Amino acid sequence: MNSLLPSLSLAAASYNEWAVLGLLFVIAAGFAAANVVLSTSLGPKRKGLIKDEPYESGMNPVGDTKQRFNVRFYLVAMIFLVFDVEVLFLIPFITIFPQYDFLQLGAYGIKFGVLFAAVLTFMAIILVAYLYAWGKGVLKWD
Amino acid sequence: MELHVKFLVPEIILLVAACVVTLLGLARADSTRKMTQLIAALATALAFAASLGLFGNPIAVPQSTHVFFNSQYITILACAIGFLSVLSSWDMPARGEPGQTDSNYRGEFFGMMLFSLAGVAMIGKVNDLIWLFLVLELVSIPTYIMVATGRSQIIAQEAGVKYFFLGALAAAIFLFGFSYLYGFAGSTRFVDIAAAFTAASTSHTVPALALIGLLMAIIGISYKIAAVPLHFYAPDVYQGAATPVTAFLAFAPKAAGFVAIISIVSLTGFNYASSTGSVLQTLLTVMAILTMTLGNVLALLQRNIKRILAYSSIAHSGYMLVGLVAGKGTPDSPMSDGITATLFYLGGYAVMNLGAFAMLIYLQGKADAGEDLDDLAGVSKDHPAAALLFTLCLFSLIGMPATIGFLGKLYIVQSALASGHGTLAVIVVINAAIAAAYYLKIVAAMYLRDPLYPFVVRPQFPLKVAALVCTFAVIVLGIMPAPLLNVTNKAGLPSGPPAVHIDMPTPQPLVLGN
Numbered sequence: 001m002n003s004l005l006p007s008l009s010l011a012a013a014s015y016n017e018w019a020v021l022g023l024l025f026v027i028a029a030g031f032a033a034a035n036v037v038l039s040t041s042l043g044p045k046r047k048g049l050i051k052d053e054p055y056e057s058g059m060n061p062v063g064d065t066k067q068r069f070n071v072r073f074y075l076v077a078m079i080f081l082v083f084d085v086e087v088l089f090l091i092p093f094i095t096i097f098p099q100y101d102f103l104q105l106g107a108y109g110i111k112f113g114v115l116f117a118a119v120l121t122f123m124a125i126i127l128v129a130y131l132y133a134w135g136k137g138v139l140k141w142d
Numbered sequence: 143m144e145l146h147v148k149f150l151v152p153e154i155i156l157l158v159a160a161c162v163v164t165l166l167g168l169a170r171a172d173s174t175r176k177m178t179q180l181i182a183a184l185a186t187a188l189a190f191a192a193s194l195g196l197f198g199n200p201i202a203v204p205q206s207t208h209v210f211f212n213s214q215y216i217t218i219l220a221c222a223i224g225f226l227s228v229l230s231s232w233d234m235p236a237r238g239e240p241g242q243t244d245s246n247y248r249g250e251f252f253g254m255m256l257f258s259l260a261g262v263a264m265i266g267k268v269n270d271l272i273w274l275f276l277v278l279e280l281v282s283i284p285t286y287i288m289v290a291t292g293r294s295q296i297i298a299q300e301a302g303v304k305y306f307f308l309g310a311l312a313a314a315i316f317l318f319g320f321s322y323l324y325g326f327a328g329s330t331r332f333v334d335i336a337a338a339f340t341a342a343s344t345s346h347t348v349p350a351l352a353l354i355g356l357l358m359a360i361i362g363i364s365y366k367i368a369a370v371p372l373h374f375y376a377p378d379v380y381q382g383a384a385t386p387v388t389a390f391l392a393f394a395p396k397a398a399g400f401v402a403i404i405s406i407v408s409l410t411g412f413n414y415a416s417s418t419g420s421v422l423q424t425l426l427t428v429m430a431i432l433t434m435t436l437g438n439v440l441a442l443l444q445r446n447i448k449r450i451l452a453y454s455s456i457a458h459s460g461y462m463l464v465g466l467v468a469g470k471g472t473p474d475s476p477m478s479d480g481i482t483a484t485l486f487y488l489g490g491y492a493v494m495n496l497g498a499f500a501m502l503i504y505l506q507g508k509a510d511a512g513e514d515l516d517d518l519a520g521v522s523k524d525h526p527a528a529a530l531l532f533t534l535c536l537f538s539l540i541g542m543p544a545t546i547g548f549l550g551k552l553y554i555v556q557s558a559l560a561s562g563h564g565t566l567a568v569i570v571v572i573n574a575a576i577a578a579a580y581y582l583k584i585v586a587a588m589y590l591r592d593p594l595y596p597f598v599v600r601p602q603f604p605l606k607v608a609a610l611v612c613t614f615a616v617i618v619l620g621i622m623p624a625p626l627l628n629v630t631n632k633a634g635l636p637s638g639p640p641a642v643h644i645d646m647p648t649p650q651p652l653v654l655g656n
Contacts, residue, residue: 018350020350020351128164131165132164132168135168136168
């Protein structure tokens with residue numbers, strides 16, 4: 001299976017270079033269709049009162065899921081994004097973290113001290129976003 | 143490489159000011175919040191000085207880094223037009239009647255404007271597809287917010303949402319194109335992609351997917367410049383947004399989009415003779431013809447002035463695309479250089495368009511006034527100076543001689559003729575004639591009709607300054623274009639990949655323990 005796709009695309013490319021594009025669309029459409037068809041045809045269908053209830057982490061459900069949520073949930077989710085993006089950038093930074101020396105060369109031939117300052121600047125900008133959210137009263141729940 | 147931060151002084155000024163302004167907008171005291179636009183004006187003025195190198199900072203980014211060939215011009219343009227944009231949106235964001243400012247959102251508004259301007263200033267200094275995407279979004283995402291918060295009417299919310307979702311669609315299209323370019327070259331850096339195109343076109347083996355990547359990238363970015371096929375959002379969004387925001391929308395995304403498209407085309411070395419280049423040229427030709435014709439013809443049908451100016455903005459994108467079709471020309475005939483013509487037109491359009499919009503803002507003394515042609519009837523009786531300035535800017539948009547609009551069209555047509563695109567040049571001239579009809583309709587309403595009701599204007603002094611400076615520039619640069627021409631011509635055009643290749647050391651693996 002591992003070598004099937006490259007060899008298929010090679011075969012297609014030797015036929016016509018545009019055939020690769022056609023192959024891509026066939027795979028994309030096929031994947032989407034196969035998922036729907038296979039899961040409806042192969043999946044076991046057991047209906048029942050308990051099965052049809054919304055799943056609430058094992059608790060007994062207290063009501064319908066179709067209700068309005070407080071807009072604050074979405075705001076908190078957006079602050080979460082601030083930190084999520086921060087982590088997303090900090091982890092690659094850690095992987096190029098030199099062991100000892102601030103004058104050691106890191107990625108792109110930049111001295112580590114400069115790299116460190118860049119990351120601190122980045123965190124300061126993230127902090128501005130956080131302070132803004134705080135000042136707007138997103139963290140106040142009442 | 144670390145020294146390259148020194149080329150970003152104007153952008154850093156704008157970004158720091160954007161952070162300060164955003165936080166200052168949260169201040170409890172209204173008087174503190176009112177300082178935000180002062181700081182924004184100061185920051186753009188400082189950034190303008192920095193973009194000219196007045197602080198001793200280096201400005202000319204070396205060609206060896208394979209950035210856009212004239213990044214300095216774009217930075218200067220962004221800072222100058224940014225300063226005038228801040229002046230012309232002095233009492234933004236509006237609430238109800240003009241003059242009543244919703245100062246709760248003032249910090250956000252000017253913060254977002256500065257973020258977007260920083261993106262425009264930076265777009266020429268991009269040398270990587272990832273950077274190109276990030277900077278294009280840095281330009282665009284703040285403008286979505288500005289459209290939605292600039293005005294408290296529901297029509298602005300609708301415009302903001304529409305602009306955001308369609309913008310996301312366009313971003314998906316050009317990102318998809320970028321992914322194919324990456325798949326073709328194995329690198330996101332311009333220097334590597336350009337080298338891959340050079341190698342592939344000399345051996346006549348440019349794969350179809352690379353071509354698809356180029357086409358999708360250009361078509362996706364055509365959203366930013368409001369060109370066919372992704373032009374359709376412009377009238378609704380321009381009409382829904384507050385007028386100062388509309389003026390900003392007609393500049394920031396368009397400037398960034400044009401630089402991005404030129405950067406993408408430059409990956410193939412502007413070699414329209416190659417098979418890849420000829421496909422690109424065909425695409426750009428079709429886009430140019432459709433964009434200017436559609437923009438001008440549909441503008442004839444409008445009665446709302448902001449919709450007229452929206453369609454006119456589409457049409458002007460079409461003219462600028464003609465310069466791209468002409469390409470970089472031959473070294474022995476400078477007039478065949480369509481890229482410089484496009485950059486000149488971009489600067490000229492930014493100035494004359496902002497001048498026209500500033501006068502429109504000035505004349506919108508009441509909420510929802512100055513939207514329809516009837517609202518401007520007989521302006522010249524009560525406000526002759528305002529009507530005159532507005533008329534001069536509109537004449538420049540038509541392309542009347544002795545204005546910058548005329549020179550812009552002249553250079554575009556010259557480059558099209560010199561590169562053998564006579565038909566395209568004829569279409570430009572016919573379109574310029576069609577365009578005169580709807581611009582003159584506005585002029586006629588101001589001069590030949592009687593006022594329907596007493597006129598109220600916005601008295602802000604900065605707004606008057608912005609309008610005066612723009613009109614002055616339209617006339618002076620229309621007669622003496624040398625200063626602008628010198629900046630647009632600087633540094634020559636890139637020819638294929640650069641000589642110097644910067645090697646990136648392999649990142650050291652993370653060693654845990656011992």
